[in-house]
Amino acid sequence: MKPGVSGHVERWRGRARDLTHRALTLPGASVILRIARELATASLSDRSMTLSAQAFTSVLPIVVLLTTLPVGRTYLDTALNNLGVNPTRLDASLSTSTTTAFGVVGALMTIAGATSLARALGRMYMQTFRVNKLSWRGWWRWVAVIFLIPAAVTVQGLITPLGDISIFGVHYHRVGPLGLAIVVLASFVTWWALWTVVPRLMVSHQVPMRLLAVNGALTSSLITVYLIGSRIVLPETVPATVNRFGTLGMVFLAISWLYFYAAILVVSATVVHAVATDDGVWGRRVGAFTGVPVPAPVPPNPFALPDQPVAADDRHP
DSSP: OOHHHHHHHHHHHHHHHHHHHHHHTTTTTTHHHHHHHHTTTOOOHHHHHHHHHHHHHHHHHHHHHHHHHHTTHHHHHHHHHHTTTTHHHHHHHHHHHHHHTSSSSHHHHHHHHHHHHHHHHHHHHHTTTTOOOGGGGHHHHHHHHHHHHHHHHHHHHHGEEEEEGGTTOOOOOOOOHHHHHHHHHHHHHHHHHHHHHHOOOOOGGSOOOOHHHHHHHHHHHHHHHHHHHHHHHHHHHHHHHHHHHHHHHHHHHHHHHHHHHHHHHHHHHHHHOOOOTTTTTEEEEEEHHHOOOOOOOOOTTTOOOOOOOGGGGGSOO
């Protein structure tokens, strides 16, 4: 390399170092770098795929179980209809022997199998917030989670028709402006409550409630936008996919939708944790308001073998 060229390269490197140093001194630069670093190391794709697969195999059996209950059948059918799922097709896909097979033993087996989604959520929040795994005595938390999620979906289905509410009969694509505002607000509150309570059940007091509420607010905001986009895109995508690929295409479409939904959960928790635990000015301010995760002491394993004393003859001199 010629001396002149080498001098130009060194000057450009010096300018790049100066610009980098100045950028790092800007307000919020430390938080942005922390978010980018944690998102890059969060195994986003793996965690999202795991959650979406567990949701696909866990939520449907719980929905089928709920359809066998006469008390909640009316509300569930109404919610599914409003979400664009025809309950009669679900009934047609279930034989009489299948629906009558849900006795006490069948219900317990379905619930036990569906807890795989709750356990996957627990691992994700535990790894994201850097806290310890809860004791097996908290098994009831898994059961609560797998019923809270279908309950939130049912609420979402019941509030969807409120979009018809309008002022002075003004509608746009069969949606009234006032009704749209009500649905968006109700959807936000529903998912905010769900994704504040679910992480709380999964990590307990190891993560402050304020931090979980902020995480729930960010998660709910992204989910609400995602649902609005889904209502616009899916009505045209689903028929075309079914006509071209049949039932298999519908399965892939459902898993893809769940994948992006799960990605919202992972990204939201990662961003909130990165901001609250950053050492910069903004991170310290947010952490002072929300609190930071504090891992609980790991309980002793009752099945672990006690340490064997070392004999005096076996010790090194």
